[in-house]
Amino acid sequence: PSRVCGRTCRSVREWWDPEDGLSEAAFPMMDGGGGVILVALVGRRRSRSRGAELICGILVNFFPNPRRYPAPLFFLKVSPPEAAPPTLVRPIHHSIMFASICRRRLALRIHQIAGGGGGTNLLEFIPGTIPLAHCYTSPAVAEVPSSEPCPDTVSYLISCGLSPAAAGAATTAQHLRIRSTDKADAVRALLKIYGFTDADIVRTLRSAPVILVADPERILRPKLDFFASLGFETHKLATEPLLLARSLDKHLVPAIQFLRGIIGSDDDLRRAFHRVPRGLAVDLDNNMRPAVEALRRGGLTEADISKLLVIRLGVLLSSPDRISEIFEELKAMGMSVLDPRFLYCFRAMSGVKRDSWLRKMAFYQSFGLSEGELLQAFKTQPTIFLFTDESIKKKVRFLLDELKLGISDVIARPVVLGYSLEKCILPRCAVLTVLMREGRIRRDIKLLQALLGSSRNFETRYVLRHADDVPDVVKAYQGKIKFEGFK
Structure with a gap:
C-alpha cells in the first residue's frame, strides 16, 4: 500500500491522517495472504479535495503523465516489486470517481493470483466488486461508465x-x-x-x-x-x-499571445491557423516554447521562424529532438539555413515521420530514380514527399504512357507531380488534343512544357486565344470533352 500511494512510510496507516476526513479506512499490508478488501470512505463533503488527493497519489505513482489529472482516472492493477509491472485496467471519468468518494464507499479488491512458487497479491479491479451503485443521492451519477x-x-x-x-x-x-x-x-x-x-x-x-x-x-x-x-x-x-474544450484563460489566450509575439501581425496569425488549426491545440509550455527554442538553436532568425510558422504552424507539433534531426538531415543534403528553399524543405520534412520519409524514398526509387535525382527534386519541389503513393503512381504512369516521357524527364520538372490528374492534367491534355486536331498547334509540341504553368497562363495561351474559332477548347477545358489520348 505504501507503493500505491507513492510514499516512503512503512505503511499507509502512517500516511493516513484521520483529520483529513476519511471516516473509515482499512489499509492492510500485502503479505501473500488471501484476498482482502481495501475501503476508503470520505465522511464529509468538505473533505472531498483530500479524497481527490489520495486518488491523485495513486495516479502520480503509476501514471507517467500526471498533467492529464483530473482527466480520466484509472483503476489500477498494482503488483509488489517481484511481480509484473502495474497496468491500467479500466478508465473511469473523474467526475464519477470523485462523486463516488464524496459520502460513498469505494472498494478495491486485492485479488489472489497464483504464480510460480507461491501466490502474489495484486490490487485489481474486479467488475461487480465496487459498490458504487448503491446509496446514490446525486442524479448526475448513475453508474460507473462501461x-x-x-x-x-x-x-x-x-x-x-x-x-x-x-x-x-x-x-x-x-x-x-x-x-x-x-x-x-x-x-x-x-x-x-x-x-x-x-x-x-x-x-x-x-x-x-x-x-x-x-x-x-x-x-x-x-x-x-x-x-x-x-x-x-x-x-x-x-x-x-x-x-x-481547451481552457480560455489557461491555454487559448496565453497561446495566442505567445504566437502573436513570434508571428507578428494578426493577419499572419490568422493565415497560419487556417492552414493548420491543430497547431493552436498543442500545449504552450510543453510543445510550443520548446519547439521555437529548438528552431532558434538550429540557426533560424526570428523572421525565418515567423515565416515558417505562417506556412506551417504544425511545426509546433514536432518535438525538439525531431526538429534537431531535420536540421541535420537538411544540412547533410547540402542545404544552408540561408537558402531560400530551406524553410519550404523544413516544412515538408516536418510533416513526414522519419520511417515514412525512408519508405517514400524507396517508393520513388522503384521507378528507376537515383537518390541524387530524388534529393534534387525534393529541393526544387519539397511537397513531392507529401503525396500519397497511389496519387504519385497514377500521375507517373500517365506521364510515361500517354506523354511518352522518361522518368528522368518527369523528375526534372517535379512540380508536375503536384498537379491534380483529374482537375488539371487531363483537362489541359484534352485542350491540346482539340487544338492539334484543328491544326492550331503542332503535334510535336513539347507536351510537358505546355502543361506546366499557372491556370491563368494556360487559359490565356491555349483557351481564350482560340475560344472564338474553336469553341471545343472551352468544353474540353471544362471537362465536357474527355481526353482520349494523343493520336
Whole structure:
C-alpha cells in the first residue's frame, strides 16, 4: 500500500491522517495472504479535495503523465516489486470517481493470483466488486461508465447527423452521457449563431461530442467570441473542435499571445491557423516554447521562424529532438539555413515521420530514380514527399504512357507531380488534343512544357486565344470533352 500511494512510510496507516476526513479506512499490508478488501470512505463533503488527493497519489505513482489529472482516472492493477509491472485496467471519468468518494464507499479488491512458487497479491479491479451503485443521492451519477455506449446519447448524436457507428464510437471513447437534451440543443443553437453549418456541427460532434455537456453561455460563448475577434473561420474551428474544450484563460489566450509575439501581425496569425488549426491545440509550455527554442538553436532568425510558422504552424507539433534531426538531415543534403528553399524543405520534412520519409524514398526509387535525382527534386519541389503513393503512381504512369516521357524527364520538372490528374492534367491534355486536331498547334509540341504553368497562363495561351474559332477548347477545358489520348 505504501507503493500505491507513492510514499516512503512503512505503511499507509502512517500516511493516513484521520483529520483529513476519511471516516473509515482499512489499509492492510500485502503479505501473500488471501484476498482482502481495501475501503476508503470520505465522511464529509468538505473533505472531498483530500479524497481527490489520495486518488491523485495513486495516479502520480503509476501514471507517467500526471498533467492529464483530473482527466480520466484509472483503476489500477498494482503488483509488489517481484511481480509484473502495474497496468491500467479500466478508465473511469473523474467526475464519477470523485462523486463516488464524496459520502460513498469505494472498494478495491486485492485479488489472489497464483504464480510460480507461491501466490502474489495484486490490487485489481474486479467488475461487480465496487459498490458504487448503491446509496446514490446525486442524479448526475448513475453508474460507473462501461465500454457500452449510452443508448440515449447515441440516439441523440444520430439525430444530430452522425452515423450510428460514429455516434457509438464517440460516446464510448469519451464516456459521454447526455442527461439534458435542452443543454445539448442550446450548444448546437449557439454554434449556428456563430456560423457553424450543419456539416460543421457534425464534424465537431464527431471529434468532440463532449462540448454538448458544456455550459453554452459560461464556457462556450466566451471562446467563440475570442475566436471571432481574431477572425478565425468557423469551418476551420470545426476541423479542430477540441479547441473548444481547451481552457480560455489557461491555454487559448496565453497561446495566442505567445504566437502573436513570434508571428507578428494578426493577419499572419490568422493565415497560419487556417492552414493548420491543430497547431493552436498543442500545449504552450510543453510543445510550443520548446519547439521555437529548438528552431532558434538550429540557426533560424526570428523572421525565418515567423515565416515558417505562417506556412506551417504544425511545426509546433514536432518535438525538439525531431526538429534537431531535420536540421541535420537538411544540412547533410547540402542545404544552408540561408537558402531560400530551406524553410519550404523544413516544412515538408516536418510533416513526414522519419520511417515514412525512408519508405517514400524507396517508393520513388522503384521507378528507376537515383537518390541524387530524388534529393534534387525534393529541393526544387519539397511537397513531392507529401503525396500519397497511389496519387504519385497514377500521375507517373500517365506521364510515361500517354506523354511518352522518361522518368528522368518527369523528375526534372517535379512540380508536375503536384498537379491534380483529374482537375488539371487531363483537362489541359484534352485542350491540346482539340487544338492539334484543328491544326492550331503542332503535334510535336513539347507536351510537358505546355502543361506546366499557372491556370491563368494556360487559359490565356491555349483557351481564350482560340475560344472564338474553336469553341471545343472551352468544353474540353471544362471537362465536357474527355481526353482520349494523343493520336
